[in-house]
Each structure stands twice: as structure tokens, then as C-alpha cells.
Amino acid sequence: MFYVILFAMIAGFLALRLYSVLGKRTGHEQALPKPAEERVGAQAMPRTIDMTPEVRESANRPIEAGAESGLRAVISADSSFDVAQFVEGSKSAYRMILEAFWKGDEETLAWLVEDEVRGGFAEAIAERKAAGHVLDNRLVAIERAMIIDASVEGKVARITVRFDADIAAVTRDQDGNVVAGSLSDAVETHDIWTFARNLRSDDPNWKLVETDEA
Template sequence: MVVEIVILAMIAAFLGLRLYAVLGRRPEQNEEPVRGRVEQPDPAAAPRPLQPRLAENPAQPPRPIAIPAEATGFEQEAEAGVRAIIGADRRFDVSLFLIGAKSAYGMVLEAFWRGDKDALGQLCDADVFESFAAAIDARVAAGEQLDSRLIRIEEAKIVAARFDAPIALVTVRFVADIASITRDANGVLIAGSLNDAIESRDLWTFRRDLTSRDPDWVLDETDEG
């Protein structure tokens, strides 16, 4: 019986030493570790290395406001103001604006010549309207009759522009040929000629609130150019 116990103890010690040799120590140099029958992990199931994630809305540097190459209807001094207006309203187009400005120039002059205050009130700022209205009243009081014609617009160019949020202001220089005569209360010619057009140079400033749904610009200031 004692012999059997001693034998079992020796077997247990031997097994313990073998387990330590396999699991409890690191393999010596040039010694390959004992390979168990543990299944190799599935590479597909292994955790993937973390990838850097970009912000969903990364901050982008402001892009310069592009002005179309064909947009040449402004002086160099007005370029910064034009860019500011385009930055606030991407629908602003220099060429289309100047087409509208030419049309407004003709409509305002013709309304003034015929004394149409209602039309002037729709096209002009209050201060400009009052100036035109006072000149019409003085003409009527003197009994004078005005007969003027816009022959042609030689030039319409933006010479100044600025954006004072939310107001955009654009100044246009008009060079036009105008023929005009003035008659007294009796119809006698007292000034001008319809045969000889005179060059007129005007600086008109147009204003618009860019937050307004109204797309129209109004005449904000007039001056000789």
C-alpha cells in the first residue's frame, strides 16, 4: 500500500514538472514553443485597427469670391465692393445689374421730363424723389415745358461699390447723349436744341437691402460725373 502511494506521488510530481515545462516557462533560445491544439483565431473576427476619423463638417478656409472673367463693367477700385456684394448675394451679376441700371437711368429721366411723380416715387429713394419733385414743381410754377430725349447711353460702368450689411450700394457712371429743349409758357424756345445732343455725365448710386424679397434696386443718390 505504501509502495503504491509513493508511486502515485512520483507520477503526480512528474506530471507537474511536465506541465510547468509546457505552460509555466518561456522557451529557451533556439527552442520552439510547444504547439497546443488551440484553434487559431479567425483573422476576420480580429478587431480592426482604429482609423483616424475626419470630422463630418471639417472647417474649410473661406473660398475667394470669383468674379466671372467677362464681368468687366467695373473700375478696379470697385472690385473689393463687388466681391463683398457677391459674397452676400451669389445671384448678383455685374452684367445683368448694368443692364437694369441702364433701363432705370432711362426710366427715371423720362419720368422727370414728363413730370411723372408717381413713377419717380417707385424708382427713387425718398431724398432723391424730393429733389426731382421740387424741380418739377419749380418748372410747373414757371410755366416752362421740357422736351428731352435720351439719344444713347455711351457708357455705364460701376465706379464704386460697398456692402454695409444688409445694404448693398453700387455707384454707376453714365455717359449719355441727351437732346433737350425748354419752352416758356407761350411755347417760345428759350434753351436747347433737339438737333444737337449734349454729352451728359452722371454718377448714380443704387441701393438694395439684400435680405429683402424685393429684387429691385432704388436710386439712392445722384451727382454729376
């Protein structure tokens, strides 16, 4: 069972696609805005809580050693937290947010990211429109999603995920002519996104609060 509303939206959205549409920064693509704070929502992995919270990972171990203590704190504060589901959810959120940014879909971004992050996205989208440019990007693959940090500060849980992915990116002008990039060549990108959630809130959503490049 998944407690994040975001996933319900993602499920329907992704059902329309047979491939993942992931986003990354490239030399041809408009860079993601990086205001002081911007992060993405995510989800967690099934586990059992005993006397002492423990982090259980899959064979692929989507957790860096330095993040384990922080994840234990998250699990202690929220016994329903599931690492595996969170990682899968973060991939979907990553895909949806970048696709919305590429398309200039500010309505979708509004419920996926925090206000400050949304402001940065809106500014970048406006600049792109003013230049008469359109992004025609395609996700090739998410090679890896790894939790690299986690913490609980007061009532707020924060989890940082590193995404290593490949995309093909093209920038077109308002007439559809290619200005830069190529859809035939994939470019490696490495992003670090942080998701946050108030654990005492009735709102089950994790939202993007910060983005950066690895």
C-alpha cells in the first residue's frame, strides 16, 4: 500500500507511456533552475520494525552507507516508511517533474515541488518561452537511483537521492527547427534531488525541495 498521493497520480500518468521519460541536464538542454531550495517527492521500501529500527535493502542496495543512520531515524519516526517503494517513487517523481519542466507544464509542477522550487522552474520556463525555444527531450534510461543522505529535523524528514541517467535532448525554435542537440545520441547526466515530508501532516506527499548536479 502506498501512502503518497503523488504515486496515485503517477500511476495514471505513466500508464499512458511504454517508456520512461527521465530528465537530465545536458549542454543542449536548458538547465534546471537551482534556487536555494528545491527537491522532489519520493517513496520508501518494505521493512519490518523490531525493537531497533533497521534498514533493509534489496540485493542491489540502493543506499549509501552514510545514509543508513538517517534512514533509521526516518523509520523510527514513521513505521510505515518503505525504502524500496520510496526509491521507485523517486524515479517516477524524477521522470514526471523533468517531463513537466520540459513541456512547461507549471500546473503539474505545482503539486510535485515546493513553492520556492516551483518559482525557479517558472522563471526558467518563462525565459525559454521568451527565447522562442522548445525542448524535445527523451529519456533513454535511469541507470541508477541511490539514496545518499537522509535525516529527520523536527517534524520534517528529508531524503536525498542521486540519479544517474541518460537522455537524448534537442532544442527547437518556434518553427520546429533544431537549434541544438540530437535525439540519436544519449548524454549521461547525474542529478542529486532532495525530497521532504512533514511526518506529522495528514498530507502523505513527498515533495521536491532541492535539486543539484552531482
